Amino acid sequence: MKTVLLFLLFTSLIHSQQQVDIPWQTLANSPWPMIAHDPQITGRSPYSGPKTPTIKWTLDLPYGVYSGPIIGEDGTLYVGTNAYLYFMGDTTNYFYAIDPDNGRIIWTFLTGTPFANESGYLINNEGTIFFGSQSGWLYAIDTKGNLKWKYDTGGNIHQRVMNTDLQGNIYIANSTGYLFSFSKEGRLNWKANYGGGLFPRSVSFSPDGNTIYTTGKGSNLYALNLDGSLKWYLECPGDRRLPLLIDNNGNIIFLAGCTPPWSLTSIDSLGNLNWEYVINNNNANFTESSPAMDYEGNIYYTYVADSAGVVWYSRLESVDYYGNYRWTYQFDQPEEVIVMPLICDKDGTVYCGSTFGYNYYAVSKDGELLWQIPLEGYYVENSTAIASDGTLYIGKCLYSTFTQGVKTLIAIQDTGSTSVSQSSIEASDYSLSQNYPNPFNATTHIKYSIPQSGKVKLTVYNLMGSEVARILDIYQGAGSYDVTFQPKDLASGIYFYTLTSGNFTTTKKLILLK
Incomplete structure (x- = not known):
């Protein structure tokens, strides 16, 4: 009898922790009808998500x-x-x-x-x-x-x-x-x-x-x-x-x-x-x-x-x-x-x-x-x-x-290319391209590549060498990137932008015309 009771107790505990989807007839019968998936806010999907990016x-x-x-x-x-x-x-x-x-x-x-x-x-x-x-x-x-x-x-x-x-x-x-x-x-x-x-x-x-x-x-x-x-x-x-x-x-x-x-x-x-x-x-x-x-x-x-x-x-x-x-x-x-x-x-x-x-x-x-x-x-x-x-x-x-x-x-x-914001072709070396368009009056693009993962900083300086804008300061994987620079508070003039990642640093010039 003790064995049976212990087994029933153990079985009850196992079942109590198992979760099932609760039917909710007023929601769409869809894979993800609301933020966090369901009215109990479990955040749980009944489907397998991607195991590769x-x-x-x-x-x-x-x-x-x-x-x-x-x-x-x-x-x-x-x-x-x-x-x-x-x-x-x-x-x-x-x-x-x-x-x-x-x-x-x-x-x-x-x-x-x-x-x-x-x-x-x-x-x-x-x-x-x-x-x-x-x-x-x-x-x-x-x-x-x-x-x-x-x-x-x-x-x-x-x-x-x-x-x-x-x-x-x-x-x-x-x-x-x-x-x-x-x-x-x-x-x-x-x-x-x-x-x-x-x-x-x-x-x-x-x-x-x-x-x-x-x-x-x-x-x-x-x-x-x-x-x-x-x-x-x-x-x-x-x-x-x-x-x-x-x-x-x-x-x-x-x-x-x-x-x-x-x-x-x-x-x-x-x-x-x-x-x-x-x-x-x-x-x-x-x-x-x-x-x-x-x-x-x-x-x-x-x-x-x-x-x-x-x-x-x-x-x-x-x-x-x-x-x-x-x-x-x-x-x-x-x-x-x-x-x-x-x-x-x-x-x-x-x-x-x-x-x-x-x-x-x-x-x-x-x-x-x-x-x-x-x-x-x-x-x-x-x-x-x-x-x-x-x-x-x-x-x-x-x-x-x-x-x-x-x-x-x-x-x-789990099918397709290899990354989101990263090029499908791995970068073989560090590089920083000239911004385009240049000169520019509102928005310009800056392309760069890094051959290995690391902290990336992209910084803008004025002619006096003072930092006036920090475009990026994030960790990124190896690859080629294209970022948008949209200065709002800078006056017309000549500026320099510097890419720093690991021991690599390089600088190029850009011209802002308003």
Whole structure:
């Protein structure tokens, strides 16, 4: 009898950690219908992503991609632009449908405001695409790019994840601090404000869809009913903007925003503590990246910590379903930071990119680096999706007024060429080409090659030898590169640009005419 009971107990524990996909009939039946994949914010794809960084295609969306893409039921990609165009003289921003086979734009929707589309997006089971703008407008469009409705919420919409319940209602928060619930037809159901404001917090749903989980400005954790009323809350002082991860058993996993020591915490659906894993570094701190959970119940999360009290490094760490330590992977690039919601594929491979423009990474479920690609100074903020054929889509952007982005949407698959921003032909030596055009009055291109991986600096000096612009200061792999220099505050004149990598340094002259 004891043997049988022990076997049943062991079997129960094994099954409790296994995760399955929770059906959600109000979402599109697609590989990636929303940011972070599902209403429980697991970041988990049911498909295998690329294990090599080979390129299917790239697309130049000059205004950059902050969030998305999401994927429709037919595989079409949907994504919005990042740039704030008011100072550029443009009166609208853009949202696109893109062919997944070749990266071509199918249609373009004009938002009618110059403000960036930075919120998370989702597509529902009726094919309606929802996205928010920093203008405060919430948009609903169909899969042909036609406006169904829009609603002015009165404040900037800038949250990582937009979500939907099992009744099809849409949930967003804006800069007024309110959490809004809208019907799918655009009717305001209610708005609520707790804990000094819920902006720019995202909401997660319990597996049965009856409870909303979110955090407040003071980082207290709130459980709400579907009418916006309070079920319970958990006090945890600190400033955490992270979406909450919900497992199949309704447990809530989050990075606690309390005072050090920092911890990854699991609580049950009533707010009772399951376990707490304390980060073993007194100088650790969490970024805005939300955790992911694979099908085995393993949890992945990132944080930054110093090395011997000198240099900050970003770390990807994993614990099992019960909070037991598994492994830590430390990124090589100093001062690396990951803020995008982590995602993982069916095999437990974790994908994430730098918010400082260094690299995009794939790390195995055992903590081994599979590959990395240079981002050439571009940021990955709230982007990555995995399609049913295993293609990984990555959006990149620069600062909000940058309008000359190249290769800002990338499709990576286990077939194709060898890298994203790197030439398929390896560079045999260091070289720096003359900028073109030269002279120039607004924008010029600078090409260079490096034969081995290393830190690359591209710096501009005036005639007095003073640094006036830092074009690049990043780690890059061997290859040939083409960067754009767009000086805004420099006067007409002669300048020098210098490439430094390893022990190699060379300088050329450029002429700016305004």
